Amino acid sequence: MAILALMVVLVGVRMALAPLTRLRRAIRERDPRSLAALQLTLPRELEELKHALNELLSRMRRVRANQERFIGDASHQLRTPLAGLSAHAELALRQQDPSAWHAALAQMQATASHTAHLANQLLSLTRLNNPEVQPPRVPLELSSLVRDTVSRHFLRCDRAGVDLGLEIAPDIDHAAWTPGVDWQLQEALANLIDNACKHGARVVTVTLSRADLVIHAALDLPEIRPLLQRYSREHPGMLLHYVNRSALALEARYLAAPLTPRADLMISSAMGLQYRLANGGHARPLQAANLTGWPESSRWRNELFAMSFEPIVMVARRDALKRLADSEGLRDPRDALRSHRDLWHLLETRRELLRGRVITYDPRRSGSGFTYAVSDARQSPRYWTLVRAMGQADARLVTTTGAMLEALANGEVDIAYNLVGPYAISFARAHPELLVIVPEDYVLIQRRLAFVPRQAPHGDAGEAFLDWWLSLEGQQAVASDSDLGALHPEVSGDGSARDLRERLGNALRPIEIGPGLLATLDRLKQASFLSRWALEFRAPAPVSAPTLSGEPLAALSGSPVAARCSMRRSVPS
Known part of the structure; x- marks a missing residue:
């Protein structure tokens, strides 16, 4: 009885799979060059599969038609310039005069350039006309794309006596983003330039100025x-x-x-x-x-x-931390510098080792540096002793986080103080010799x-x-x-x-958003704070006292971005 039941099941399975067998046979026996639709009757359950296969074949037919059309267009369009090249070469071979060779070569070079341009246009056309290829739209920086396209056409236009220029609004240079496909936009702009040149324009200017969000x-x-x-x-x-x-x-x-x-x-x-x-x-x-x-x-x-x-951090060279840790008898180099107090301690006890090897903001020339200095002074009574210790160690002063990071990477300094965290973290990824330190005693948050x-x-x-x-x-x-x-x-x-x-x-010490921020902009308070800072640091007073009230700082007028301040003992400590 069991055997009979098994045979019935096998026969049923065979009959159920028979349509799939027919479909497999029909596909296997087809001419590999044929993309015609499948024409066979199948049960309703397999009709969707047949329709999906026929749709795939239909798309492949369109791709093939597009390729054949491109081959036909290319053959037709390239036949003439290639024949011209052959004729110029044959003519040159018959000549004995070098000047005739030069003329023939010039004509061949012009024909070759035209042929290459024509081939590029044909390739772009077939890419645009291909219904099965839809390149993804990605954010493009337009000013760079336009500048590259104009540069590629400049010499050709100049030889044709056309003055090709480019005008990009200063506010959007290197900062105009829009979704698109780079080669499509380049080809569209190239065609505009070509048409302008071919139809009599002696001056062609490409302008980029539109804005949706600035x-x-x-x-x-x-x-x-x-x-x-x-x-x-x-x-x-x-x-x-x-x-x-x-x-x-x-x-x-x-x-x-x-x-x-x-x-x-x-x-x-x-x-x-x-x-x-x-x-x-x-x-x-x-x-x-x-x-x-x-x-x-x-x-x-x-x-x-x-x-x-954004935390305000310290950054140090790993090799310098290793030397400092060894001098302090510490196993883990990171233990040498974990807080503001640690930095003060190192400056006091390892001053000669760190002389000229520490870098930080100059609050007299940097708006950010001034803000961090005021916030430090509010957070810790030790701040002024730290400023004094940096001055006695001949700390270098700069106006940007970038200048500090470059000095660290170049090995000019060992420790940088009060850097903008995101910039430091991003920079340190590319410079594994640097360690970003988030202070453990308190962290200013910008x-x-x-x-x-x-x-x-x-x-x-x-x-x-x-x-x-x-x-x-x-x-x-x-x-x-x-x-x-x-x-x-x-x-x-x-x-x-x-x-x-x-x-x-x-x-964490986030800088509060409120009226207290205005206190850092008061001129008298600025002058008082900077006077004390200069006294503690033992640095010469700046030529003019910059402010944060909207007047330009020295850093904006081309002054050096770094200053080496040596110790002055004109005032007793």
Whole structure:
């Protein structure tokens, strides 16, 4: 009985698989060159499979037709110039006069250039006409793409007597982003240039100036580029312009024409300057959901918003830490420098070893350096002893985090103090000889502040970008694509506010967003603070006392970015 049942099952399975067997036989027996649709009757269950196969064959027929059309077009279009090349070569071979050879070679070179140009056009045409190939649209930096395309056509246009020029608005140079396919845009622009030259234009100027969203920021492009690219991908068709300036230049440019600003969003690490502008009525109140729901400690009213959570760190060379640890009898080189107190201790006890090997901001010439110095003085009564110790060790003074990092990488110094965390972390990835140190006693936290100007030409676009940045999606992008430090309480990861709070707890000292920021801009208080700083550091007074009130600092007028300050004993300690 069991055997009979088994035979029935086998027969049933065989009958059920018979349509698949027919389909397999039909495919196997086909001419490999045939792309005709499958014509056989199958059960309803296999009809969908047959339709899918026929659709694939249909797409392959279109691809083949496109290839055949390209081969036909190429054969037709290239036949004439190739015949011309052959004729010029044959004519040159019959000549004995070198000048005739030169003329023939010149004609051959022109024909070869024309043929290469024609071949490129044919290839581009077949790529555009291929219905099965849809290249992905990626964020492109338009000014670079346009500049490269114009450069490639410049000599050819010049030989033809055409003056080919390029005008790119300064505010968007190297910062105009839009989704697209690079070769398609290049070909489109190349065709425009060709047509202008061929139809009688003697002067051709390519201009790039349109803007959908303009962001002015004191934030280096490499740190924000991945986020701009992500936003551009999510908003196809939008041309995004990004302009990077120093914090002081950012405010100065804005105040030069506050009623006609070019920016739709202003971002800066100079918290006092941003607060002053917002407090002065320059910021537009925003109502987007993520903005009104942002924690009160990270915004001022609904006008000024914190966008990042950036620790102010120290960076040291690993080999220098090893030497210092050995001199201190420490096994782990990292134990030599974990806090502000450790730095003071090393400067006091290993002064000769570190003479001229420490670098930090000059608060007299750097807005950021001044802010960090004031914040340090508020956080720790030891700050002034640390300043004195740095002066006695002939510490070098610079105006940017980048200058400190370069000096470390070049081996000119061993320890850098008060650097912007994201810049230092990003730089250290490419320089494993450097170690980023987040102080354990207290950590200043800088937060870049953003606002939409009241007279922004595309204020809604600026608000939409800021709303995206502070959304959960945007903050996850900040955490994954940058080192700026995500603020959102639900976002974790290295460098996020949540991660730093879990690791350092009460050691974090975020610079508060409020009226206290204005105190750092008061001229009398600035002068008093800088006078004491110079006294403690034993450095010569600057030629002119720069301020943070919108007047340019020396660093903006071409002064050296670094100064070596030797110890002066004109005042007793």
